[in-house]
Amino acid sequence: MAALMKITAVLVLACLFPGRLDASPQENPELDDLKKTLQNAIELEWSTIPVYLNAHFSLKDKQGKNKQVSEMMRDILVNEMHHMSLAANILNAIGGFPVLNDLSRAPRYPGPLPAGCLPDLTVSLQKMSKDHIENVFMAIETPECDHAVRKFHGDLIKAASQKESNERLQMSVTPKFPGLQEKCKEEKGTYNPTTIGAIYIHKILCPMLKLELEGDRKVSIFTKDHSRQVEHPFKVTNLTTAIKAIAYIVSQGEGGDPCNPFVYSDFRDDDYKKQNKEEPSHYYKFAEIAKGKEVTVQLNDQDNPACPLNDPDCNYFSPCSAGTCDNAIRFINKPEKPYFNEDAVWNIIPNPTTGIYPPGSVARKLSDEFNEIYVDLMQCLHDAVNGQPQKLQRCVVCKMHQLKEKGDILVQTPIIPGGDVNASPTYEFFYTEQDKPEEHNQQRLQQQHIEL
Numbered sequence: 315m316a317a318l319m320k321i322t323a324v325l326v327l328a329c330l331f332p333g334r335l336d337a338s339p340q341e342n343p344e345l346d347d348l349k350k351t352l353q354n355a356i357e358l359e360w361s362t363i364p365v366y367l368n369a370h371f372s373l374k375d376k377q378g379k380n381k382q383v384s385e386m387m388r389d390i391l392v393n394e395m396h397h398m399s400l401a402a403n404i405l406n407a408i409g410g411f412p413v414l415n416d417l418s419r420a421p422r423y424p425g426p427l428p429a430g431c432l433p434d435l436t437v438s439l440q441k442m443s444k445d446h447i448e449n450v451f452m453a454i455e456t457p458e459c460d461h462a463v464r465k466f467h468g469d470l471i472k473a474a475s476q477k478e479s480n481e482r483l484q485m486s487v488t489p490k491f492p493g494l495q496e497k498c499k500e501e502k503g504t505y506n507p508t509t510i511g512a513i514y515i516h517k518i519l520c521p522m523l524k525l526e527l528e529g530d531r532k533v534s535i536f537t538k539d540h541s542r543q544v545e546h547p548f549k550v551t552n553l554t555t556a557i558k559a560i561a562y563i564v565s566q567g568e569g570g571d572p573c574n575p576f577v578y579s580d581f582r583d584d585d586y587k588k589q590n591k592e593e594p595s596h597y598y599k600f601a602e603i604a605k606g607k608e609v610t611v612q613l614n615d616q617d618n619p620a621c622p623l624n625d626p627d628c629n630y631f632s633p634c635s636a637g638t639c640d641n642a643i644r645f646i647n648k649p650e651k652p653y654f655n656e657d658a659v660w661n662i663i664p665n666p667t668t669g670i671y672p673p674g675s676v677a678r679k680l681s682d683e684f685n686e687i688y689v690d691l692m693q694c695l696h697d698a699v700n701g702q703p704q705k706l707q708r709c710v711v712c713k714m715h716q717l718k719e720k721g722d723i724l725v726q727t728p729i730i731p732g733g734d735v736n737a738s739p740t741y742e743f744f745y746t747e748q749d750k751p752e753e754h755n756q757q758r759l760q761q762q763h764i765e766l
Contacts (some may be wrong), residue, residue, distance in 0.1 A: 510568030
């Protein structure tokens with residue numbers, strides 16, 4: 315009887331107040347799948363942070379020879395934190411609940427990326443090196459060369475750069491995004507996305523457009539509860555801001571346009587805006603570090619090549635096969651080019667676990683303290699995206715600062731006093747003594763020490 319009364323009340327309200335209801339439908343398998351994919355996206359962004367942070371810790375001379383590389387890594391890390399926040403904001407906006415405090419969802423190294431992304435890639439914790447940049451960092455951030463994704467970039471940026479208010483766009487949203495809708499329909503059932511950018515477009519953007527624009531127009535998938543939104547980099551409250559969030563993530567980092575190495579101007583970091591400079595996306599920032607040159611673009615011109623053959627100071631580069639792009643991406647020597655001093659890097663152990671560090675040792679104590687801060691940080695971020703957004707500043711300013719301080723000390727600490735291999739963060743979420751039998755870990759320590 316109570317259930318019948320509830321249904322009757324809803325029908326009466328719908329008759330009294332016709333139009334779109336703000337509540338999401340109670341049962342919608344497609345919406346449930348979208349929520350799961352967004353949680354996967356959160357975990358993808360999370361999984362990149364320890365990998366990049368570990369390499370940043372390993373840099374010596376952060377205020378000297380490696381200053382520019384250190385600053386580039388710091389900017390990328392901030393971007394990844396923003397991407398994780400935006401994925402959480404989208405999930406909250408459609409009635410989901412982000413999870414950042416679950417052991418089963420925490421990234422483990424070495425291992426694959428979550429959600430079947432880039433299945434042939436093994437992600438590991440290593441010191442900063444050109445090989446690691448090219449084989450892991452650039453692989454994570456690789457642009458999608460397939461036309462099924464490349465064709466979206468123009469319409470995606472156009473949709474994200476609308477100047478009208480969100481309220482106006484939401485009132486008449488269908489004609490605002492015809493290009494995106496048409497392209498989503500073209501690839502239905504024929505494309506299997508595996509890169510991060512392709513997942514954002516084909517497994518998040520397209521299902522979101524379908525649910526909001528082609529489903530029951532009286533029921534929006536976006537809730538009116540904005541209390542769970544974190545402010546940085548911006549809140550997601552409707553389809554327009556959700557599209558902007560996806561464009562922000564794809565343009566800055568994973569899956570950017572392979573034919574345009576630069577971030578969309580509205581999404582540049584503040585330093586680049588102040589200097590009125592173009593900012594490379596993550597893939598090309600890493601390529602700049604690895605090559606020690608600055609990226610630029612020119613239109614294909616066979617009669618007047620910008621990079622003469624065999625010129626050591628200039629070379630062409632593209633992540634895609636010849637003919638994919640109408641322009642040529644090249645790297646050139648400039649006074650402000652990135653310089654990575656590969657000799658100024660701490661010799662840290664790769665892919666450590668807690669049990670590798672001898673009980674009672676300085677390295678073990680520092681590692682345990684690092685993990686305690688790491689768990690506290692993730693719990694703080696979990697709280698921030700689950701109804702306590704005011705905690706975000708505390709997470710970033712306080713907990714991240716503590717983590718940085720502890721990590722910088724840890725990578726300078728020999729595993730065995732007097733040894734030539736230093737400790738490194740393990741990023742273990744929770745662990746017990748049963749998880750780390752000492753005999754096994756001592757054997758692994760000896761093996762790794764020999765290999766290094």
